[in-house]
Amino acid sequence: MRFVILLLALLFALAPVYWMLTISFKTEGEQFASPPPWFVFTPTLEHYYDAFVTRSFGQYLLTSAIVAVTSTALALIIGTLAAYALARFELPLKLNRRLSLWILSTRMFPAIVTAVPLFLMMRDVQLLNTRAALIIVYTAFNLPFVVWMMRGFFADLPRDLEEAALVDGDSRLGALVRVVLPLVAPGLAATAVFCLIVSWNEFLFALVLTQTDAAMTLPVGIAGRVTQYEIKWGVMSAAASVAIVPILVFALALQKYLVRGLSMGAVKG
């Protein structure tokens, strides 16, 4: 009985996604067939060709990738430095705790609250419809998460190793790069994957800040097709299916690091 309920939950979670995948491989005739063909149909790649070669989805894909990778790298560099300072130095005025909480609180604003002024600010500095605008905004958006995560990882690390490096005459930055970072690498990787997923999936800021083919991300490109009158369902499904691929890869990568992180803990304990 319990197994049946679980199977139903599984079916419910996965069938809709599977349905979209089949639409992306069906000819238009079979897309509209009744009853709907779930399993037996003649697969075609025409919608993928149409989306990524004939139309501009290849370009949106590239923009999404560039924006996600660049903003993640920037957030990691800036955030890790801040996290290290918050985890390791005893600052006056209870600043460690106060700054950490303040940084986390900036992540709590509903996106639409900052989207309106950010649109106007980007318009003022003429960065609308550029990848740079998205990179800047996503860096700021991911930063609190990076600081919060990495602060935890640094705090878990014993200080002895860094102190040994410092006694040996290494500089602070040298100790951080050569001794501390390798030890928190799994945590850093998990944080990076999380930032990549968030940037890749993000919609509202991208919608507000980019409206041209040259600058829009994959989600905005897909949304633009959905809300038109005559919808090319195959093209849309093909683009959406491709948008899922990196997420699945990221999720697998994260799983590996989670396992590694756990086993590291097990070895230590």
Place this chain on the structure above:
Amino acid sequence: MPRSRRFFNAQNKRELLLPALFLAPALAVLLALSIYPLIYSVTISLQQETAAGISWTLGNFTRLFSDGFFWTAMGHTFVYAVVALTCEFLLGLGLALLLNNQIRGRGFFRASLLVPMMLPTVVVGVVWRLMLNPNFGAVNGTLKQFGIDTESLTWTASPKLAMLSVIAVDVWQWTPFVFLVLLAGLQAIPQEPYEAALIDGSSRWQTFWHVTLPLLKPSILIVLLLRTMDLLRVFDQIFILTEGGPGFATETISLYIYRAAFRFFDFGYAAAMSFVLLALTNVISATYIRLLQGRNA
């Protein structure tokens, strides 16, 4: 410890330099892109363009009270949040209780159930546009095979069913998240209280009510907090599924703010409304956090 103090204490000015340098880029980015936008927003919400130029006014805020659309959108947001939260919580808790026992292939189940919440919300919108399409969607297609008349079931295009449809999609995407957090919470509960309950001869229901639920309360509050925050600001899926329609049937507060700003270019009014949303989410999250701390104290 004395050595730690030597290396990591930053009480005097010279020793403050290094942590300050490490912190400066992050603080600069957040000041420029989180705090400055808020100040900018306050400014434009207090301004109105008149024939004589820009004047300072509370007009954008007083206008909120007489704007029926704003209150309707607030009502929609409230209904959306309450119904979706209730369904997600009950389903997520049920699944977590089921999966907490030993079951073959649990890892596989767990990984598969997480797929919906990992997807980009835009893709979720596309998936359900396809599923719920009245002409060729899998939902109506399947119902038809069971002999159900689907003539009036136009889902997202129907004024009556549109809200139900967007809520169902949210439940589909986010129940797995509730499930994941509650399952982790359940697994962190030690065995002893259950053994004690068994010795006392408590029924399964009593055990659940007096042992499981109180011990799970922190996880429950955290997951409710996170979901409530997300539900109150919902935008992406509804934008893709209905764009707030048909008519105004699924217009939530975030969509209404978006429309005011980017369709009518009424940025001042959009900013004023966004502060109401911000205040609302702050009050609710503060309440949850107080409940959480009250328990731990």
